[in-house]
Amino acid sequence: MLTYTVRRTLEAIPLLLLISMILFAILHAMPGGGLAAYAGNPHLTEADIERLRHNLGLDRPLYVQYFAWLVRLAHGDLGWSQLNSTPATEALLERLPATLELMVTSFIVSLSIGLTFGIFAAIRPYSIFDYFVTAFAFFGQSMPTFFLAFILQWLLAVNGIHLQGFGYRLDFQLPSAGNMSTDGGDFVDRVRHLVLPVATLALIQIATWSRFTRASMQEVLHTDYMRTAAAKGLPFMTILLKHGLKNGLMPVITIIALTIPFLIGGAVVTESIFAWPGMGRLFLTALGQQDFAVLQGYLVIIAVLVVFCNLLADLTYGWLDPRVRYD
Amino acid sequence: MAVATGTLQPILGAAEDDLVVRRNLAWKKFSRHRPALVGAVVLALLAFVAVFAKFLTPYDFAAIDPAWQGSPLAPGVHGHLLGTDEIGRDLLTRLMYGGRISLSLAITAMLIEVIVGTIIGAFAGYFGGWFDYALMRITDIFLSIPLLPLLLVLTGIVAAKSTKASLSFVTIAFIIGLLSWPTVARLVRGAFLSLREKEFAEAARAIGARNVSIIFRHLLPNAVGPITVQATLDIANIIILESTLSFLGFGIQPPTASWGSMLANAQETISEAPWVAVLPGLCIVITTLAINFMGDGLRDALDPNVE
Numbered sequence: 203m204l205t206y207t208v209r210r211t212l213e214a215i216p217l218l219l220l221i222s223m224i225l226f227a228i229l230h231a232m233p234g235g236g237l238a239a240y241a242g243n244p245h246l247t248e249a250d251i252e253r254l255r256h257n258l259g260l261d262r263p264l265y266v267q268y269f270a271w272l273v274r275l276a277h278g279d280l281g282w283s284q285l286n287s288t289p290a291t292e293a294l295l296e297r298l299p300a301t302l303e304l305m306v307t308s309f310i311v312s313l314s315i316g317l318t319f320g321i322f323a324a325i326r327p328y329s330i331f332d333y334f335v336t337a338f339a340f341f342g343q344s345m346p347t348f349f350l351a352f353i354l355q356w357l358l359a360v361n362g363i364h365l366q367g368f369g370y371r372l373d374f375q376l377p378s379a380g381n382m383s384t385d386g387g388d389f390v391d392r393v394r395h396l397v398l399p400v401a402t403l404a405l406i407q408i409a410t411w412s413r414f415t416r417a418s419m420q421e422v423l424h425t426d427y428m429r430t431a432a433a434k435g436l437p438f439m440t441i442l443l444k445h446g447l448k449n450g451l452m453p454v455i456t457i458i459a460l461t462i463p464f465l466i467g468g469a470v471v472t473e474s475i476f477a478w479p480g481m482g483r484l485f486l487t488a489l490g491q492q493d494f495a496v497l498q499g500y501l502v503i504i505a506v507l508v509v510f511c512n513l514l515a516d517l518t519y520g521w522l523d524p525r526v527r528y529d
Numbered sequence: 530m531a532v533a534t535g536t537l538q539p540i541l542g543a544a545e546d547d548l549v550v551r552r553n554l555a556w557k558k559f560s561r562h563r564p565a566l567v568g569a570v571v572l573a574l575l576a577f578v579a580v581f582a583k584f585l586t587p588y589d590f591a592a593i594d595p596a597w598q599g600s601p602l603a604p605g606v607h608g609h610l611l612g613t614d615e616i617g618r619d620l621l622t623r624l625m626y627g628g629r630i631s632l633s634l635a636i637t638a639m640l641i642e643v644i645v646g647t648i649i650g651a652f653a654g655y656f657g658g659w660f661d662y663a664l665m666r667i668t669d670i671f672l673s674i675p676l677l678p679l680l681l682v683l684t685g686i687v688a689a690k691s692t693k694a695s696l697s698f699v700t701i702a703f704i705i706g707l708l709s710w711p712t713v714a715r716l717v718r719g720a721f722l723s724l725r726e727k728e729f730a731e732a733a734r735a736i737g738a739r740n741v742s743i744i745f746r747h748l749l750p751n752a753v754g755p756i757t758v759q760a761t762l763d764i765a766n767i768i769i770l771e772s773t774l775s776f777l778g779f780g781i782q783p784p785t786a787s788w789g790s791m792l793a794n795a796q797e798t799i800s801e802a803p804w805v806a807v808l809p810g811l812c813i814v815i816t817t818l819a820i821n822f823m824g825d826g827l828r829d830a831l832d833p834n835v836e
Binding site: 217220221224225228229231232340341343344345346347348349352353355356360460463464466467468470471474475482485486489490492497500501504505508509512 | 821
């Protein structure tokens with residue numbers, strides 16, 4: 203396991219280097235390059251921009267700039283955010299907690315619901331519940347994140363549910379923007395702000411994961427060892443938990459890791475619609491205003507995040523299934 | 530040589546017969562898959578409307594009806610069946626033209642993705658070696674950078690570089706297609722890894738067929754099934770991707786309509802005119818649902834791994 207862990211971790215390094223090269227190259231293709239944000243500024247003359255270019259070292263050969271950037275990156279320096287007038291690292295890290303709050307919560311919610319749906323659908327194939335899960339999965343896969351966010355926001359935050367009858371009155375309305383009320387916000391307030399963005403992100407993940415879990419569990423439930431376990435007279439729950447889940451959920455780990463990039467993409471959209479003060483929203487603002495360092499920094503951070511999640515998935519897989527370690 | 534060809538020809542012939550049998554069986558399976566059939570019919574209708582939009586509506590997609598310029602008209606009669614949008618353009622007309630852009634963009638992007646992915650995947654799987662290794666590293670990179678942010682940055686760069694006011698749908702299709710081929714390449718590579726070991730591949734090699742001819746004439750027809758399934762499902766994914774891009778303001782720009790761009794301003798008008806946002810959104814969902822159902826039917830019909 204140790205050699206496997208070391209090998210896998212070392213393999214991630216060249217990948218990250220390649221990714222950093224590509225991201226660096228792409229962003230330098232931007233008109234104006236690292237100085238794009240200054241291009242439209244009427245107070246700066248052509249000579250000012252040339253001087254800035256020289257002072258910032260942007261007139262050096264590209265590979266020199268790349269290595270200089272890489273060295274600074276290693277020190278946690280992502281450059282200067284021209285529009286926030288702060289270091290880009292600071293601007294991004296300030297937004298990281300909100301993004302993680304959103305992504306981790308929706309990850310946990312979709313993991314628990316998605317796997318439960320998939321497992322129960324597999325145990326009772328072609329039951330009403332199974333059809334419900336399948337329909338739900340199709341619906342979730344066909345729904346663009348922004349439209350779902352939009353509908354949820356419209357129905358539950360803009361309009362809300364207002365029912366009246368039998369002498370009671372029910373008013374249910376969720377906040378439509380931000381991650382907490384302006385006056386600070388206690389725990390309940392924060393949870394209320396979380397509901398809609400998390401539901402948006404989770405619904406689509408649940409759709410994907412429940413489908414794969416169902417398929418994978420179905421395969422396992424029909425194996426010989428499951429029949430043997432049943433023939434031995436083991437109780438159903440023991441068979442399911444000890445033999446079924448252990449084998450059936452392994453392929454699901456890979457799928458979950460593969461959908462992380464989509465979760466991040468979905469977070470950009472969700473944060474934009476619900477005015478969630480996260481990194482994704484910062485990225486969109488930076489994109490509109492060509493804030494070079496923030497764009498680059500954001501792409502680097504999410505790429506590292508994805509590579510790390512993939513590594514984690516690989517290691518988990520290797521830990522659960524020893525055969526994987528020797529390929 | 531002639532003797533060898535004589536004994537090997539039946540193997541190749543049998544492989545081809547097998548393909549025909551499988552094709553007939555696939556059609557039978559597909560036509561029994563009811564959601565897939567419904568999906569296919571819905572798609573055919575949508576495609577018909579998109580192609581003949583010009584003859585189906587009296588309005589121009591950018592024409593503003595001065596009567597409803599200030600406040601959007603709700604669906605009903607008044608000459609605008611589905612009402613007008615926030616600046617008084619006929620919504621039904623825009624939905625038709627929007628469908629035209631969204632569908633043709635998705636199909637163009639899918640074709641680029643499939644052609645590039647198939648060629649690269651086929652060569653990698655067939656020849657293996659360093660080319661295969663390099664390809665797998667490239668796919669790793671593409672799978673590690675989330676597609677949407679990357680796409681947003683790239684369309685931003687291309688738009689800033691281009692002299693035109695907005696990007697044409699072909700440009701956007703190219704960017705999407707050139708970013709999403711690795712999935713197809715991976716799939717085709719996987720298929721070719723096992724196909725190249727098959728008896729008929731051996732036979733084709735033995736009668737002296739050139740590598741390119743083996744790849745495209747003998748092996749590729751056997752990988753068409755999974756490629757078709759993936760291509761179909763990817764049309765739905767690309768429609769969602771394009772609409773997201775346009776919604777965020779980086780894809781199709783007004784006055785050109787795409788289902789996504791029609792939703793771009795909808796957040797402000799949602800309380801007074803919900804139909805302006807809900808209708809294009811519904812169009813996206815109906816289309817992607819239809820495509821996903823069809824893709825599922827095709828998977829049942831074409832994928833040898835399913836039952």
